Amino acid sequence: MIQVAVLGYGTVGSGVVEVIETNKAVINKKAGTELNIKYILDLRDFPGDPYEDKVVHDFNMILEDPEVTVICETMGGIDPAYTFSKKALLAGKSVCTSNKELVANHGSELIQLAKENHCNYLFEASVGGGIPIIRPLNYSLTAEKLDAITGILNGTTNYILTKMEEDGADFADVLKEAQEKGYAERKPEADVEGYDACRKIAILSSLMKGKTVNYEKIYTEGITKITSADFIYAKKMKRSVKLLAMSKGTEDGFFAMVAPFMIPEEHPLFNVKGVFNAVYVHGNMLGDSMYYGRGAGKLPTASAVVSDIVDCARHPGKTIMCFWDAEQVELMDIADTKRRFFVRVKAEKKEEAAAAFSSIEEVNAGLTEEFAFVTDVMTEKEFDEKIASIGGSINRIRLEN
């Protein structure tokens, strides 16, 4: 029997308890042993809850109980999750987490600590919710040199963009509606400014490189400037606007970024709609592969945490291989990365724009007060200079493929 402690009885934590209870038979079979929730750590009490008697308020009770070998850290945030995770690993207890913030900040250190203490620090649920992506990267694509990961990693922004596309609505209105429905937080910055996706692509990129990709160095741009007019053009171009989190090896170096992109309808991420997430991985032998599913939500995320517990149960006293060193990956300056841009300028700037951007492709969607076009491939720096030289744009969105 594996005695498990759950830290944080919120959405994901209570989901973990529910998944283990609901799928008991199949989970115990897959784990090769019985999983038992021994403690639930929370500041609150839960009178009337069926797990009421497992709730404790002192982490040390868990830490000092030698029976507990696996800890689910579903608290979120850096502190005290970081301290608790370190103490647990130092005591040889494996930690399974959904905490992308903590993994992005301290992943390599906690993985190293797990190794030194013959246990595991697993974080399948930290990216893509219920989509198996960490484990495929670590266990399945082991014969590949991976050179690109492109993901739709945030369900809230994908829901908003999908609604904008389908209803022709503007960002602010859809955000409000999403907040009312509970699909967006009252403080939506972490999602709509791309910060959440940034942490997640940092984690995936670190696993791809085997070294640390510092999320603070990843260029991040949210979706707040995307308007209904942009979608009118996108439709005309048979494209969609998606918030992509990507990292790529190019001949000029390795870059990572989060930003809205226009992608064509043939792109496998084109049909990833609503709250769904997907991760697109490119390897030198396999070519493209994609992983798709629910990127958030209580039960999908909890299912991923429990799959980590099962993995711990299958590897008692053994550290499952995971390559993520402390050494930092050098990232290209985003200004030096190259791509095409979709640009909207005021109608009267048409000739100026055509002169500044030698070769352009006009996009006419019937909006007479503006002139819209797609540029050639150029560096971000070059683009910024040219667009500044004509006094800026109404909006610009990068093109992918």
Add this chain to the structure above:
Amino acid sequence: MIQVAVLGYGTVGSGVVEVIETNKAVINKKAGTELNIKYILDLRDFPGDPYEDKVVHDFNMILEDPEVTVICETMGGIDPAYTFSKKALLAGKSVCTSNKELVANHGSELIQLAKENHCNYLFEASVGGGIPIIRPLNYSLTAEKLDAITGILNGTTNYILTKMEEDGADFADVLKEAQEKGYAERKPEADVEGYDACRKIAILSSLMKGKTVNYEKIYTEGITKITSADFIYAKKMKRSVKLLAMSKGTEDGFFAMVAPFMIPEEHPLFNVKGVFNAVYVHGNMLGDSMYYGRGAGKLPTASAVVSDIVDCARHPGKTIMCFWDAEQVELMDIADTKRRFFVRVKAEKKEEAAAAFSSIEEVNAGLTEEFAFVTDVMTEKEFDEKIASIGGSINRIRLEN
């Protein structure tokens, strides 16, 4: 160091050698040890080949060499692959295979043999080529009760259907072109009649149930009856025709089948085009997830075989958990499964058809000589009886979702 023998130096076998050579550094890092190809078994000689001196013709040389711990069976077919695999496993040598035929026929037995001899029988490459799907089912979705798998599991037929859709061409013409391009075999039955997809869904279904789903009992229908007219209707209905391999738990029982289906454009498999494959999995906690990539081809398939070798290297003397018992899963008679049907009958049968199928939805695509419609949900048996009562149809295609 892990000494590897490759059985069969054909497309996949030579791909295995190429992948190990090309990605040596990353593979050895992920394996935690060096992989070395010690033998290549083939009936032929390969003068001038860089691996010429590793080629042997006698399997016993491999079997009797205690240094060899992992064998890649990339021969295909039942014999002698079956005999060689059994002997290898009995000698405690792990076997990694791309041989769907053998896995579908003897999977549970060979897995059991591996367990008894503390080694592994791994077959990631047998389904979906380079798409990681076996390992996600076995290692990632361990907290799920899986109730449905729906896949596009054959690249040749998907290529043909995609070309028919895009070019408005007929089956025979596209098949001919595909054969000329090498995308289809000269004897195309295994692909176009659905036999290949049938083996693959048998393997996935067996892993889903943990028991054997006998491929001989899976209802299998190919794509040879699909015509360009069907695609005219499909377009009108905003649907596509795909050869789906599926297995599902329903309230009436568990069924598995391979057949062409019309799927709507919102369906995640709608955009799976050309030679790409995808597998759509439904679990009770996670909901839907999908795995997409190249379903065939030398290097993608070889990459999957090598990922299995890496897994063997990571688990020396240990059998990785895999649940697939010999006990057979009872399958529902396909006649009792329920769905909607798209049907084309001659124009003069319009009234008769409307009378036989109480509630129908006409599909008018401008083909005046026929009357096309979609039925209500009904059992296959009920549908067959009704359609027989009006003297048959020009064609009928099942609807999914």
